[in-house]
Amino acid sequence: MTLIMEILNEFGVKPVLLIAQVVNFLLLLFILKRFLYKPILKALEQRKQKIVQSLKNAEEIEKRLEAVSKEREEALRKASKEAETIIGEATTSADRIIAQAHEKAQKDISKMIERSQQSLKLEREKLYQDIKGELAGLVMVALEKVTGKVVTEKDQKELIKKSIKQLES
Amino acid sequence: MDIEIAAETIGHIGSFPITNSLLVTLATTGILSALAVISSRKITPIPSSLQNFWEFIIEAIYNLSEEIAHSRAKIFFPFVMTFFLFIITANWLGLLPGFGTVGFKEVHEGKQVFVPLLRSINADLNTTLALAAISAVATHFFALKYLGIWQYLKKWFSLNPIFLFVGILELVGEFTKLISLSFRLFGNIFAGEIVLATIAGIFAFVVPLPFYFLEIIVGFIQAAVFMMLTLVFMALLSEKPGH
Numbered sequence: 001m002t003l004i005m006e007i008l009n010e011f012g013v014k015p016v017l018l019i020a021q022v023v024n025f026l027l028l029l030f031i032l033k034r035f036l037y038k039p040i041l042k043a044l045e046q047r048k049q050k051i052v053q054s055l056k057n058a059e060e061i062e063k064r065l066e067a068v069s070k071e072r073e074e075a076l077r078k079a080s081k082e083a084e085t086i087i088g089e090a091t092t093s094a095d096r097i098i099a100q101a102h103e104k105a106q107k108d109i110s111k112m113i114e115r116s117q118q119s120l121k122l123e124r125e126k127l128y129q130d131i132k133g134e135l136a137g138l139v140m141v142a143l144e145k146v147t148g149k150v151v152t153e154k155d156q157k158e159l160i161k162k163s164i165k166q167l168e169s
Numbered sequence: 170m171d172i173e174i175a176a177e178t179i180g181h182i183g184s185f186p187i188t189n190s191l192l193v194t195l196a197t198t199g200i201l202s203a204l205a206v207i208s209s210r211k212i213t214p215i216p217s218s219l220q221n222f223w224e225f226i227i228e229a230i231y232n233l234s235e236e237i238a239h240s241r242a243k244i245f246f247p248f249v250m251t252f253f254l255f256i257i258t259a260n261w262l263g264l265l266p267g268f269g270t271v272g273f274k275e276v277h278e279g280k281q282v283f284v285p286l287l288r289s290i291n292a293d294l295n296t297t298l299a300l301a302a303i304s305a306v307a308t309h310f311f312a313l314k315y316l317g318i319w320q321y322l323k324k325w326f327s328l329n330p331i332f333l334f335v336g337i338l339e340l341v342g343e344f345t346k347l348i349s350l351s352f353r354l355f356g357n358i359f360a361g362e363i364v365l366a367t368i369a370g371i372f373a374f375v376v377p378l379p380f381y382f383l384e385i386i387v388g389f390i391q392a393a394v395f396m397m398l399t400l401v402f403m404a405l406l407s408e409k410p411g412h
Contacts, residue, residue, distance in 0.1 A: 037250060
């Protein structure tokens with residue numbers, strides 16, 4: 001024991017100084033714990049929590065974004081399908097309308113042609129009658145000139161009779 | 170230049186002796202406390218330079234203690250961290266110019282001796298012995314706290330003669346830990362001081378530079394070793410047996 005004391009004495013170890021060092025260290029421990037470790041560890045923990053929260057949020061946002069884009073795609077597909085059907089319907093109805101118009105036009109044209117043909121026929125008959133009348137007049141005048149007398153009613157009748165007779169014989 | 174193995178007394182307050190290493194101990198404590206208070210006054214979510222620096226060190230050592238002590242890390246961490254900070258600050262502070270060279274002459278037992286005003290504090294056995302004692306007492310206190318008195322005593326004493334013998338050996342080992350912790354730190358730093366003084370005595374320009382680098386590394390390593398050993402001792406002793 002005395003040997004240990006001697007050694008310690010040689011190294012300048014004194015109980016008072018030892019206690020002073022211990023007290024000093026414990027004081028430092030207290031100060032650092034209170035003013036350094038606690039706030040820094042707290043800040044680190046808070047940052048960790050925040051990062052975890054942020055990551056979770058980011059994941060959620062991504063998920064939502066995906067859902068929204070899927071929804072949009074779906075809507076687009078639906079709209080395009082609808083547009084297609086509408087266009088198809090419109091095409092068929094337009095075809096029908098065109099066909100109807102075609103048919104009607106053809107009918108009208110043929111009717112018009114018929115009518116015009118009829119009117120042409122009538123005109124021609126009328127023309128024929130007119131020409132016939134006029135021709136008779138002309139023949140009469142020519143006969144007057146030839147026979148030198150006015151063809152009367154009587155002559156007329158005789159002439160007709162003669163001609164008929166000639167035709168019959 | 171001669172370096173005394175014991176810290177020199179530079180004055181008295183009443184009957185209380187003020188050694189040069191005690192002076193530097195107070196300075197070290199002051200520096201660390203001031204840094205702590207300054208950086209903790211404005212803790213922001215986005216760290217600035219000083220906060221960044223503390224966060225880096227504290228996070229690294231906290232993760233280390235969590236790895237070794239798991240759930241007990243929260244209790245051990247302040248001790249372990251303070252050991253590291255105090256020892257490394259003291260060691261590096263002791264490398265500053267003025268340590269061991271600025272002082273006064275005193276007539277001591279008829280001889281004129283040089284008394285340096287500042288002394289690297291871990292080159293004083295008082296400091297390292299105090300640190301080792303705190304480490305040991307805290308280790309056993311935590312062991313008692315986590316194991317309970319019965320399991321704690323069972324670590325050392327057993328009815329089985331072989332285990333009893335081993336237990337007593339380990340009890341002796343606890344005192345060895347105290348001595349090894351204190352003398353390792355003291356020896357390394359004190360030897361460093363002597364080396365630096367000797368080299369500076371041979372040629373004071375440029376030549377001591379590599380030795381200064383060496384001492385910077387030694388200062389860090391000794392702080393880390395003290396911290397790691399304390400952490401491991403704490404974790405081992407408070408571990409439940411059969412685990």
